[in-house]
Amino acid sequence: MDALDHALATTGSAAYAAYGTSSDANTRYLTSFRTSDPIIYLKRSHEEGIVVVPAMEVERAAMESPCTVISRADAGFFDILKEEPDPLKATGRVIADLAGGPILVPPEFPLGLAEAITPYQPIQVDMDTLSAMRSQKSASEISMMRESQAAAEDALETALALIRRSTPTGELLVTPEGKILTSEDVRYGIHATLLKHGCRGVDTIVASGSETSVVHLRGTGPLAANAPIIIDIFPQNEETGYFADMTRTVVRGEASPEIREMYDAVSDAQKCAFSLLRAGADGSDLYRAVVSLFADAGYGTEPDGFVHSLGHGVGIEVHEAPSLSARGGALAAGNVVTIEPGLYYPGIGGVRIEDMALVTDVGYDRITRFPEVFCI
Amino acid sequence: MDALDHALATTGSAAYAAYGTSSDANTRYLTSFRTSDPIIYLKRSHEEGIVVVPAMEVERAAMESPCTVISRADAGFFDILKEEPDPLKATGRVIADLAGGPILVPPEFPLGLAEAITPYQPIQVDMDTLSAMRSQKSASEISMMRESQAAAEDALETALALIRRSTPTGELLVTPEGKILTSEDVRYGIHATLLKHGCRGVDTIVASGSETSVVHLRGTGPLAANAPIIIDIFPQNEETGYFADMTRTVVRGEASPEIREMYDAVSDAQKCAFSLLRAGADGSDLYRAVVSLFADAGYGTEPDGFVHSLGHGVGIEVHEAPSLSARGGALAAGNVVTIEPGLYYPGIGGVRIEDMALVTDVGYDRITRFPEVFCI
Incomplete structure (x- = not known):
């Protein structure tokens, strides 16, 4: 993950994020967790990656993924939902809160979620780092x-x-x-x-x-x-x-x-x-x-x-x-x-x-x- | 596709676009074309959907997809590449040119491609139309x-x-x-x-x-x-x-x-x-x-x-x-x-x-x- 840290430093970003089901190759690569429901991956500078999953998936994610596993509840999702009932917008705010600063994402990151993040944190596309890591x-x-x-x-x-x-x-x-x-x-x-x-x-x-x-x-x-x-x-x-x-x-x-x-x-x-x-x-x-x-x-x-x-x-x-x-x-x-x-x-x-x-x-x-x- | 036309009319958009491989459910749903390489789907108001594929895939796409099939070459991709050598940016311009006006996309549309489109056409996320159609x-x-x-x-x-x-x-x-x-x-x-x-x-x-x-x-x-x-x-x-x-x-x-x-x-x-x-x-x-x-x-x-x-x-x-x-x-x-x-x-x-x-x-x-x- 040194390459992600390097990209974060170069762009002045606080965290790298990905989002998707296991059909999204980036998310599967970064989390090694298999799921039909979209999950959040987030890595802050010089820290291990975090994966945010529904509470019922925490135990399985801890078995399958090398990432630190956090439940949506612990990531504040349900508290945010009380103010922001749209789940995609609430997910955007969870990511922004976890990042605590500007966010870097791969080009395949979903536009709808990016728009949910930008009211809280700036977001920037990193074109090549993850693709190069995967290669x-x-x-x-x-x-x-x-x-x-x-x-x-x-x-x-x-x-x-x-x-x-x-x-x-x-x-x-x-x-x-x-x-x-x-x-x-x-x-x-x-x-x-x-x-x-x-x-x-x-x-x-x-x-x-x-x-x-x-x-x-x-x-x-x-x-x-x-x-x-x-x-x-x-x-x-x-x-x-x-x-x-x-x-x-x-x-x-x-x-x-x-x-x-x-x-x-x-x-x-x-x-x-x-x-x-x-x-x-x-x-x-x-x-x-x-x-x-x-x-x-x-x-x-x-x-x-x-x-x-x-x-x-x-x-x-x-x-x-x-x-x-x-x-x-x-x-x-x-x-x-x-x-x-x-x-x-x-x-x-x-x-x-x-x-x-x-x-x-x-x-x-x-x-x-x-x-x-x-x-x- | 009446629902897409309705969404285009409501938002004042010229075309609806999706982009991805067959792993992207939206693209597969809209094109019925199976591929491991990302393709463009685009539907202008009150027209049939278009799918843009590499020249070598045109014949197969015509067999598999109900969409109008256009090769990347005919969509101007290679002409644009001469001015804009980054293929993702060139793809963005192809989509903008085909749309000829503001573009509507599903929330899963890739952010990197959206940023390649916005210099040429505005882009807006439609949250629910495609999801409702699919349901x-x-x-x-x-x-x-x-x-x-x-x-x-x-x-x-x-x-x-x-x-x-x-x-x-x-x-x-x-x-x-x-x-x-x-x-x-x-x-x-x-x-x-x-x-x-x-x-x-x-x-x-x-x-x-x-x-x-x-x-x-x-x-x-x-x-x-x-x-x-x-x-x-x-x-x-x-x-x-x-x-x-x-x-x-x-x-x-x-x-x-x-x-x-x-x-x-x-x-x-x-x-x-x-x-x-x-x-x-x-x-x-x-x-x-x-x-x-x-x-x-x-x-x-x-x-x-x-x-x-x-x-x-x-x-x-x-x-x-x-x-x-x-x-x-x-x-x-x-x-x-x-x-x-x-x-x-x-x-x-x-x-x-x-x-x-x-x-x-x-x-x-x-x-x-x-x-x-x-x-x-």
Whole structure:
């Protein structure tokens, strides 16, 4: 939390605040408390963080959160409600009272609550401190992400086993039981495996054939034989909240020459990007190197081709800082990022390969253990 | 969207805006688009809603969202970036340009983005319109919630079957295979069943014995025999985003007299609350009736006893408006709410029963079909 203290000192603020349910990644990161009701996080300069919860949650919060736990009652919420019956306004005053001076918040802080605070204390947005803190993974965060990655890889094994045991029959894949293998079958297999690891898969992509040229289409119906199947798995561990993120593109049967060439270019692009990945490099340099490599192979960036960024940070959100895009930004030791070049052409299909790695001073430590796999 | 038009007219605003990933319930509700990257929703007066997404997402958004889909490029984002390289500031200007006048936003709108908009257009928080819209379920929303409820009930069947097949042995439950039945076993059974219904369970509670006196403790380790087991399931359908929410408290073996009395009081409280549930009633009236009934039976509200509210709205968030608490608020036809009285005493345990119902003009339509169940 030194970075928050530094930001407080720099801006002359008395306290840093966040507010939300566990769906708000900032609040979950700062409190490690899981709840469907919004809670207050507040950290005064050079003090431990405080979490303010309903009285009935105090005991559980004390078990789950490293923060000092205070009940809403003890924070004065109900006394303030007597004068200010609007609960959001009363919450604003609780935060102002706890802070005792100017307040610093992340950009995602809710505007309605900010307006409830400003009659009592000034409030200022801190753009980057929390995002930078979240992008610098601790040893324990890295270990939690390795667990999520292990779940993703086990789930991918399940998916590939389902595809391998099915036989290309015309344009479809047919199981040994004589059923047509669908996107839904494979997605269910993936999610069931993730569940065994205490992870949940959300919006998992199992897209095939013409679907694959639309980047994030999740896929539905029969899987295509002799055509790309993109499997993109990004599980979140229910307990820890940390994600992993990986993608493989496979063909059951024969790949067309176009898809084969695209696959080789994407594979080369990933190797090129990894060769440049280290602390101190800029995400935009890696992105541009891949754009240039693709251009040499005859692939552009719009309207089709390499239409997305090269990668992104992963953590308590599946997409977070840093960005490996045209805009980029410096990469630092402790970042966990994906390297995921892809090519997409309507009428032909799409190919994407995505691995996750920890950035180090001398290069990287690949967190993804799963090998490349293409025609199966 | 008439309510949004009304709010725009009342406040003299040109457009209503929201911003976030699918984790932001407002954005998901307004766009029906699922994404891990934040998107813009904007609705000008008496026009259809617009969703602004990266170019690579335009085709998918057009399939998933009823909104008019515009790419960031077509919305001018990249032209603005040339003058204003900060992407959040550029996003603010995109929203201001699209609105063409004063902007209205929900209270959860991010402060950082609001500050990026105000140099170009004034911005005002609308406290209640969207929350009220979300609390008024359409026929199709109700049908989606019935699906989630069916999943919850099937999952509860799985849980009860696991408990029933185990035998009270000392203070524990032992399976026919001779293993000690745990909270984790039952939670896994619940989540696996939810998965078959396309739903995910998050933070599902399977707590027993002394754990049950801490309201939202999820539970861990061996389940207790002859003691309350609280099972609280609130699945979200992955496709639709809609939740259900239900709780049963069961005892495998013999319940103590204290727990039996608490169960009877909670069951009576739920019946009492349902007898008062109808459009036009106030949530606080139902809450107070239950507090009074509990008081007559010798149970208070603090520090132990009936420590939480009587219920809450359910929808695209598991906790949303209206509230059936001391504060309350008018109930309207089309609300879907839980009725969930509970009692919690350290050293004795906890009991909660939760059903979900659609509020109607003449009363309610219970969405929960699962019967009461106690000693099993």
